[in-house]
Amino acid sequence: MKNWYKNRDLIAGIFLLIFSGWVYFTTQKIPVGKISGMPPTFFPSFLAITLAVLSVLLIISAIKDILRKVKHEYEEQDIIKVVLLVLSIVFYTILLKYIGFIYTTILYLVATITLLKGGRLIKTIPIAIIISVSVYYIFGNFFRIPLP
Secondary structure, eight states: TTTTHHHHHHHHHHHHHHHHHHHHHHHTOOOOOSOOSSSSHHHHHHHHHHHHHHHHHHHHHHHHHHHHHHHHHHHHHHHHHHHHHHHHHHHHHHHHHHHHHHHHHHHHHHHHHHHOOOOHHHHHHHHHHHHHHHHHHIIIISOOOOOO
């Protein structure tokens, strides 16, 4: 609930952009008089457009600030985990046609659960076996979709 406070510039920018759009389109409904010169919609439209431009600048600034903070929050371990997860998906797709669905999925799930959660293998292996066999059974028997 407290995270909205960190992004207050982004929230305010979006709100002001919506508000400026509403003001602009509402002022276009003002009837034009018979007196020559500037139309009565000029000044409110000008203010709405100026507010919209400033709102977009505020949004861009807020997004840059958020990205800068997020960039510093990553640790080297997180980057290594992401790389290992991508590699595990690549190896999963390669091994799938050689080993088969059940064994490859068990290996993939054990590796992924261990990498993400850091759990013990005593709990991880039975969970991976149950999930793999269940998915194979459901797709093979209920959906009639053969898995490799």
